[in-house]
């Protein structure tokens with residue numbers, strides 16, 4: 001039985017849960033204490049040195065990085081196949097996954113910082129959200145042009161689809177829905193048991209999100225501004241948000257390894 005250290009709202013976690021479910025592999029999901037605050041300890045923190053979810057535990061073996069987990073699961077349980085056998089199709093899927101993890105995820109995360117953590121209000125919030133909507137529509141167009149038949153990997157649902165799904169579903173739920181072929185793909189993917197269950201868990205976790213702002217104010221949360229997320233703020237008009245958060249002590253950067 002696998003253990004997945006998770007937060008149901010994390011798109012990286014969702015990818016791994018969809019893969020486990022597609023492969024019919026049972027797992028126990030555990031939420032680490034201190035996630036979101038930079039204060040994780042114990043078994044989770046040993047498994048995930050950057051203190052990020054997901055972490056995957058296979059007996060004595062611990063993995064961090066969602067992409068590494070997906071490759072591990074594919075190597076260990078090749079059937080049903082999620083990564084196409086054709087090297088070019090497999091590489092295309094990995095390239096799409098890379099764009100989702102770095103570019104698309106950063107937009108959704110920034111929208112959360114503005115809407116729910118209320119890092120900006122009024123005109124400043126409106127300008128940042130408009131920029132996020134513009135970038136989302138642009139990326140949705142990029143994705144639409146990469147759909148090859150019913151799925152991103154061709155005839156079978158796979159690695160690329162489960163990497164695209166969490167971010168596109170989250171943007172759609174937030175009012176930045178895709179159109180045309182990508183909208184039809186989202187509907188098709190959302191009907192799969194693996195996806196439906198994972199998105200239901202995410203929606204249930206989202207119910208408590210109106211407390212997000214209070215969690216920042218009280219010092220309970222110290223949000224991790226890492227790599228592409230930090231870059232999004234700096235290049236999309238949110239440099240002040242970063243400075244304010246650093247001054248208020250409710251922003252942190254990646255954990256240093258020791």
Ligand SMILES: N[C@@H](CCC(=O)N[C@@H](CS)C(=O)NCC(=O)O)C(=O)O
Pocket residue numbers: 009010011012034035036037038051052053054064065066067101223224
């Ligand atoms: N590159 C990592 C990114 C994982 C990541 O950023 N996870 C976030 C949640 S979406 C996290 O755990 N952040 C630590 C925190 O918020 O305390 C992966 O693919 O697994």
